[in-house]
Amino acid sequence: MKKNSLLWLVMLLFVITACGNAEGINQTEGMESVSIVLDWTPNTNHTGLYVAEAKGYFEEEGLDVDIILPGESGADQFVASGQADFGISSQQAVTEARIQDIPLVSVAAIIQNNTSGFASPVDKGISSPADYANRTYGGYGAPIESAFLGALMEEENASVDDVEIMNIGNTDFFTAFERDVDFIWIYYGWTGIEAEVRGIELKVQYLNEYSEELDYHTPVITTNERMIKDKSEVIKRFLSAVSKGYQDAITKPEESASLLLDAVPDLDADLVHASQVWLADKYQADAEQWGIQSETVWNNFANWMLNNDLLDEELDIQEAFTNDYLPQ
Template sequence: MKKIAMALLGVVLVLLGCNQTTTNSSGDELSIILDWTPNTNHTGIYVAQEKGYFEDENLKVEILLPGQTSADQVVAAGQADIGIGSQEMVTRARVQDVPIISIAAIIQHNTSGFASPIDRNIISPSDFSGMTYGGFGDPIEEALLDALMTSENASVEDVDMINIGHADFFTSVQRDIDFSWIYYGWTGIEAEIRDVELNVQYLTDYADELDYYTPVLFTNEDLIATKPELLRRFVAAVSKGYQDAINNPTDTAKILLEAVPDLNEELVYASQAWLADWYQADAEQWGVQELPVWERYATWLHRNHLIEAVPNFEEAFTNQFLPE
């Protein structure tokens, strides 16, 4: 509950700092707060807005950009109805009795890994020894490095870890660091465009437990209890948006660029084409989540002392709002 209290104190900063866009001028109102500046992970939301899928469901949807308070705190405090985050965020929140629940997986598999320019000759986790890692200050980073390095009889204590926050990956590896944690669908694709060759140690290559959902859509328990039909309509509209992104990456990339014209056009088109195969991947439908994925990752987090207890998984996510 301490986390919720912090959210209430910080939420004014979030709302003041957010840019906002809306759909139709009438209908039931909902707000969604992004986890990052707009990118191809969010395309389905912008498509649903532009193509009238929200309007078809009689919804007026407001998109909030992230501020100083994390999306889970904002949604738990009821200052936004829906948020975007990772399975890890939701798991940690549930352990701390923060009442948020994942309602759809935006991407079915974890596409992240530790990346470095090829001239650093990092081809396996053991090569992290003696290198400088640029992170964003989350304890999970050291735990991941430790797990991967221990599997190859190396030690995370031999890695110089510095906090680079949200600094540009390409600038950082030229100046301060040797490797960092990236999502291939954005930074990896940008590297291809820049003709920067990377070595990447994908997390999923080293442990099944690390193939978790990231990002996900989540909401709070109160909205599920009081307005389930509203959520069902929202997810139906967003599902159409992501299905369009799967089937027509070029057209939907254009929609994202029209909504957010400051984005790199070449990167958006290339990233959209790449992610088209990843949104649903091998799942039976877009957005679906499976219990074993939640169980495996939470067990890994607990084993590595990143959460104090393993939550009730059936309260951490639901598929009930996905279209039938």
């Protein structure tokens, strides 16, 4: 059994036992029940889903969609085990899952390019990866973080060996800087915009500005192989509705932000509106349509992971993602 496969199996069995079968949740007469698990608490990465729900795009496709929070186990386990039909994940997570024979498949890119980077308040004096040397990085405990740091620092003839890496877990970004942390990996569309709303100026070194290989799709929408085999038409109908939702998020960001807030009123309204405007031209970017995924992007990142000893073997790209279910 490949590395970590046993751990995955245990987690999947836990999900099956604890959560029961998700099929039939919120089923409405004459509608097909479908579930999607988020990767995190609701935010503007998910706006298209909530717009599709609010505007009846799912209903037009004959779908009764249940949007589920991930809980401790995350979306990938739910989707891979068949306890949810769809989930929000990332190209990185799908790549790691496929190497372990976990049947996740990415069917749409929510945001075309990688909008993440290493961020610090301007008073930390970090303006480039070379400045990470002799500083403290607040990490989440994933091996890929050190590889990311090394890739950026090598571009400036610096070494990740000179960085002190502190595991801060899920500590709030703004709280972390009270713990002698100098910089953290963030997604600018949410945390970076939150800093702007709070009046905190950041310096950010985006991963894709230093390496084309790190410009991967994140987040993505996933399903499982069983859905592809047995319910391909449901996938098409689901993505048809979701595509309309994200197209609205692109062309009508203020309205879409309001719909997200209607569904999740506890969110900070200023943050949601500012984030939505920032992301509006990021969802599709220069791709021919929303959701499309690039084979080159998948190959580049998988090869980078393999070359950095983050994968045990080459990824079968054709099994990991597909554009076949996006609207034609």
